[in-house]
Amino acid sequence: MVSIPVFDGHNDTLLRLRREGWLGFFERAERGHIDLPRAREGGFGGGLFACFAPNREDGRRGGDAIATLAEGDASPLDPHRAREVAGALAEELFGLEARSGGSLRVVRTAGEIEACLREGVLAAVLHFEGAENLGPDPSALEEFHERGLRSLGLVWSRPNAYGHGVPFRFPSSPDTGPGLTEAGRELVRECNRLGVLVDLSHLNERGFWDVARITEAPLVATHSNAHALCPASRNLTDRQLDAIRDSDGIVGVNFAVGFLRPDGAEEEDTPLGEIARHVDYLVGRLGIERVGFGSDFDGAKVPRALCDVSGLPRLLEALRERGYGEPELRKLAHENWLRVLRATWGA
Numbered sequence: 001m002v003s004i005p006v007f008d009g010h011n012d013t014l015l016r017l018r019r020e021g022w023l024g025f026f027e028r029a030e031r032g033h034i035d036l037p038r039a040r041e042g043g044f045g046g047g048l049f050a051c052f053a054p055n056r057e058d059g060r061r062g063g064d065a066i067a068t069l070a071e072g073d074a075s076p077l078d079p080h081r082a083r084e085v086a087g088a089l090a091e092e093l094f095g096l097e098a099r100s101g102g103s104l105r106v107v108r109t110a111g112e113i114e115a116c117l118r119e120g121v122l123a124a125v126l127h128f129e130g131a132e133n134l135g136p137d138p139s140a141l142e143e144f145h146e147r148g149l150r151s152l153g154l155v156w157s158r159p160n161a162y163g164h165g166v167p168f169r170f171p172s173s174p175d176t177g178p179g180l181t182e183a184g185r186e187l188v189r190e191c192n193r194l195g196v197l198v199d200l201s202h203l204n205e206r207g208f209w210d211v212a213r214i215t216e217a218p219l220v221a222t223h224s225n226a227h228a229l230c231p232a233s234r235n236l237t238d239r240q241l242d243a244i245r246d247s248d249g250i251v252g253v254n255f256a257v258g259f260l261r262p263d264g265a266e267e268e269d270t271p272l273g274e275i276a277r278h279v280d281y282l283v284g285r286l287g288i289e290r291v292g293f294g295s296d297f298d299g300a301k302v303p304r305a306l307c308d309v310s311g312l313p314r315l316l317e318a319l320r321e322r323g324y325g326e327p328e329l330r331k332l333a334h335e336n337w338l339r340v341l342r343a344t345w346g347a
């Protein structure tokens with residue numbers, strides 16, 4: 001069986017590497033979820049590489065998990081500090097590209113991603129998780145776009161000048177606070193103008209509907225699941241899913257066990273079937289054309305059966321056993337992401 005390359009909506013590998021002193025992306029390691037050798041083993045063709053500035057840098061985990069463990073850490077972050085950290089992470093991504101000998105490419109168009117998938121080059125999309133990363137002046141978006149930024153989450157799970165992220169709660173509705181600020185609404189228009197993807201994962205529900213009203217691009221949640229199956233605040237209600245469907249957008253299925261399981265438990269002994277259950281539900285709601293993956297690798301606890309990025313073929317096999325054929329698997333693995341990115345970026 002020829003393995004199908006996976007293009008993925010979210011990883012926190014840059015933050016993990018920063019915490020580990022930028023050791024070992026090019027050698028196979030046991031720690032973390034993504035390095036180049038394991039990416040190749042798993043058929044991981046690339047994805048959105050998040051630049052995320054945590055409130056504290058002493059935690060061992062990044063991304064979603066750190067706040068799940070310590071919700072009190074989700075206070076607003078000084079935008080000067082956020083820009084310093086995110087800018088450093090972005091520079092390190094370009095550093096990885098430079099040191100990769102052609103095996104990793106920072107991509108700016110859908111055509112470049114397609115070329116990478118064909119050539120076996122790891123495709124990295126520069127993504128900011130939280131618009132405080134732009135610094136105190138949002139006009140920096142244009143500058144970062146010129147350098148390669150193609151995706152922006154308006155918020156992480158904390159408030160900022162643009163909107164309010166969902167705190168990590170279980171069980172909880174995602175309707176946890178006010179919508180976008182005027183600066184947030186303006187930033188959505190600016191993203192549309194430049195062709196920067198606006199990521200809805202981590203945004204609260206009122207902010208979601210504000211984006212839905214303003215944006216001209218497909219609605220995208222890079223790493224979120226179905227609230228009907230796992231009532232975490234980070235997951236999407238059926239109404240939100242219907243809006244994503246109507247915009248011809250996409251949901252990237254998150255592998256974080258706490259966003260998969262009906263009980264929301266941070267339990268590694270979670271079967272791969274829990275991921276498949278969300279895929280089934282989302283496909284039922286959105287259609288096979290509007291579901292992809294958004295692993296949260298290196299930012300969350302994933303099922304032990306997956307282990308890390310090298311386990312992706314086991315997930316595809318589990319989906320095959322559930323009746324997904326090769327054309328459907330190719331859509332889920334990368335074709336749907338490519339369609340939405342092309343529509344959003346205009347290339």
Ligand code: ZN
Nearest residue numbers: 063064202223
């Ligand atoms: Zn996240």
